[in-house]
Amino acid sequence: MLRNSKKEMLFAYVLIAPFVAIYGLIFVYPTIDMFILSFQDAPLIGAGEFTGLDNYERLPGDRRFGTAFWNTAYFVLLTVIPGTLVALGIALGVTRLSGRTQALVLALFFLPYILPVSVVCRLWDWTLNFQFGIAMHVLDLLGMDRIPIFKTTTWFMPAVAFVTIWWTCGFSVLLFLAGLRAIPQEIYEAASLDNTSTWRMFRYVTWPLLWPITALVLTIQLILQLKIFDQVYLFSQGGRPNDNLVMVYYIFQRAFVNNQGGRAAAIAVVLFIMVIIISVINFQLMRLSERRK
Amino acid sequence: MTPTTVRRINWVGGVFTVLTVIIAVLWAFPIYWGIVSSLKPEDEVVRPYIELWPETLTFRHYWFALTQTQIGSWYINSVATSVGVTVLTVSTSLFAGYAISQLRFPGRTILWWLILASFMVPTQVLIINHFVLMANMSLLNSWAGIILPQLIHPVIIIVYKQFFDQVPKDFREAAAMDNASEWNVLFKIYIPMNWGVTTALSIVTFIWAWNAFLWPFLAVTRTEMMTITVGITQVYDAFGVYYAQQLAAAVLAGIPVALAYLLFQRKVTQAITLSAGIKG
Numbered sequence: 001m002l003r004n005s006k007k008e009m010l011f012a013y014v015l016i017a018p019f020v021a022i023y024g025l026i027f028v029y030p031t032i033d034m035f036i037l038s039f040q041d042a043p044l045i046g047a048g049e050f051t052g053l054d055n056y057e058r059l060p061g062d063r064r065f066g067t068a069f070w071n072t073a074y075f076v077l078l079t080v081i082p083g084t085l086v087a088l089g090i091a092l093g094v095t096r097l098s099g100r101t102q103a104l105v106l107a108l109f110f111l112p113y114i115l116p117v118s119v120v121c122r123l124w125d126w127t128l129n130f131q132f133g134i135a136m137h138v139l140d141l142l143g144m145d146r147i148p149i150f151k152t153t154t155w156f157m158p159a160v161a162f163v164t165i166w167w168t169c170g171f172s173v174l175l176f177l178a179g180l181r182a183i184p185q186e187i188y189e190a191a192s193l194d195n196t197s198t199w200r201m202f203r204y205v206t207w208p209l210l211w212p213i214t215a216l217v218l219t220i221q222l223i224l225q226l227k228i229f230d231q232v233y234l235f236s237q238g239g240r241p242n243d244n245l246v247m248v249y250y251i252f253q254r255a256f257v258n259n260q261g262g263r264a265a266a267i268a269v270v271l272f273i274m275v276i277i278i279s280v281i282n283f284q285l286m287r288l289s290e291r292r293k
Numbered sequence: 294m295t296p297t298t299v300r301r302i303n304w305v306g307g308v309f310t311v312l313t314v315i316i317a318v319l320w321a322f323p324i325y326w327g328i329v330s331s332l333k334p335e336d337e338v339v340r341p342y343i344e345l346w347p348e349t350l351t352f353r354h355y356w357f358a359l360t361q362t363q364i365g366s367w368y369i370n371s372v373a374t375s376v377g378v379t380v381l382t383v384s385t386s387l388f389a390g391y392a393i394s395q396l397r398f399p400g401r402t403i404l405w406w407l408i409l410a411s412f413m414v415p416t417q418v419l420i421i422n423h424f425v426l427m428a429n430m431s432l433l434n435s436w437a438g439i440i441l442p443q444l445i446h447p448v449i450i451i452v453y454k455q456f457f458d459q460v461p462k463d464f465r466e467a468a469a470m471d472n473a474s475e476w477n478v479l480f481k482i483y484i485p486m487n488w489g490v491t492t493a494l495s496i497v498t499f500i501w502a503w504n505a506f507l508w509p510f511l512a513v514t515r516t517e518m519m520t521i522t523v524g525i526t527q528v529y530d531a532f533g534v535y536y537a538q539q540l541a542a543a544v545l546a547g548i549p550v551a552l553a554y555l556l557f558q559r560k561v562t563q564a565i566t567l568s569a570g571i572k573g
Contacts, residue, residue, distance in 0.1 A: 011475040012398035019389040022444050027411060030422035045428055093313030105314060107558065108321040114554040115547045116504040116522040122543040123327040126536060132339045134326055171565060178566045198305060216569060227417045230506045234526055248417045255421045268418040279413040
């Protein structure tokens with residue numbers, strides 16, 4: 001049938017115009033600007049001279065960059081796989097429940113995800129407070145020494161990782177629950193007729209069928225945790241920010257504390273490329289594993 | 294299956310269920326503890342033993358936070374900016390998603406690829422350039438300045454496009470035969486058809502915007518322009534080292550999103566699974 005294609009085209013442009021305008025201003029332009037800035041010796045605001053690769057050449061010898069890079073990697077290690085396993089465990093527990101109990105228990109697990117990061121940090125700052133925190137009372141009861149958790153370098157990252165898992169886990173739990181619900185009940189019924197043990201049922205039925213969701217959760221977590229800033233910044237207040245640097249924190253510090261826009265942009269470009277490479281690898285791996293089926 | 298194995302499985306299952314409930318209660322305990330502590334007088338909060346319920350219940354800290362600090366303005370800023378982000382993100386995404394899904398126009402494929410690509414780009418790396426841009430536009434310390442850089446949510450367009458894709462193509466053709474205008478087709482047929490998705494996406498966008506920290510924290514330096522999420526972390530002198538008062542402020546910051554979740558639990562769940570690319 002004939003369509004009034006000219007009218008349709010015009011209408012399409014009207015519809016996408018607001019999006020394209022915002023997108024150009026807030027996304028395309030700043031991305032290009034970031035690359036340009038990274039080759040300049042510029043302050044945060046104002047012009048700078050073109051210095052070629054200078055900002056990048058400084059990075060390998062930069063102690064703070066090293067700290068930021070390795071802390072980010074450490075944080076990813078501490079959160080991605082452990083967080084996914086915790087979420088899977090919770091989802092397996094919640095899926096067994098039914099009705100109101102399930103809704104209530106799920107709400108208890110999911111509630112932290114809904115809270116602002118500053119509230120989450122305030123709650124844990126209070127729970128783990130060296131002087132008055134309830135966790136320290138528990139340590140006292142167990143006869144252990146109190147630990148100033150957010151003031152010691154050894155405990156800082158594991159503690160922030162713990163709080164992060166507590167905070168973001170609910171998201172992954174929902175995905176796992178959706179995945180578990182998609183597994184046909186007949187498979188379990190058939191397996192239970194064969195007198196399969198709970199563990200074997202998980203190992204040979206649930207786990208393989210849930211793998212696509214697990215891969216998805218791992219991917220989302222990995223990309224999310226690479227960009228960590230908020231919690232590290234908030235827990236570092238009054239602590240030792242220079243030991244706790246992560247990539248985004250270092251971008252923030254160079255740009256907004258040291259007033260070095262150019263050098264900050266170079267770090268931003270490095271993180272940008274890291275995230276893109278990991279996304280592409282992930283995407284390809286997921287496609288490969290889908291094709292094998 | 295022998296009766297003993299049935300009993301064994303039930304027993305294991307029972308333990309597992311009880312364990313899940315206990316862990317759930319422990320999981321949410323820090324939230325409970327924060328709320329309870331905010332309802333105690335300061336001297337009770339710092340007692341060297343655990344009291345799970347206040348001896349003297351007081352709302353003094355809430356009264357103080359609401360009357361003696363700038364929390365009122367922070368609330369207004371948070372509501373205004375979160376609503377702004379939600380309305381703009383959802384409406385522009387809906388229009389763009391519809392156009393890409395249903396209309397034919399040059400540049401459509403490029404636009405779609407661009408959106409998919411931007412899905413991978415971490416907006417955190419753009420903070421420097423967003424700051425410079427907003428400074429040049431004199432939008433720092435303003436609602437518009439807080440809102441604008443938060444409008445990149447490619448996920449929402451992707452969800453909309455998938456939903457519109459499911460509508461049979463002859464739907465539009467039939468409407469066009471009836472001589473319905475393009476606007477009418479969109480507003481009278483396609484949007485009402487997807488109200489459920491629109492509300493779900495709006496609720497989570499609102500929650501995300503309310504909880505946003507990094508950008509609102511950078512965009513605002515004047516305390517009266519802060520959002521509540523940022524405000525409660527930045528202003529110390531207002532609260533001093535009064536733990537109960539700080540916690541009361543935190544509870545106030547969390548209440549709107551917690552309520553939004555508790556009221557619209559199913560919508561939130563739906564939107565979250567959709568945003569991860571799973572049909573809920």
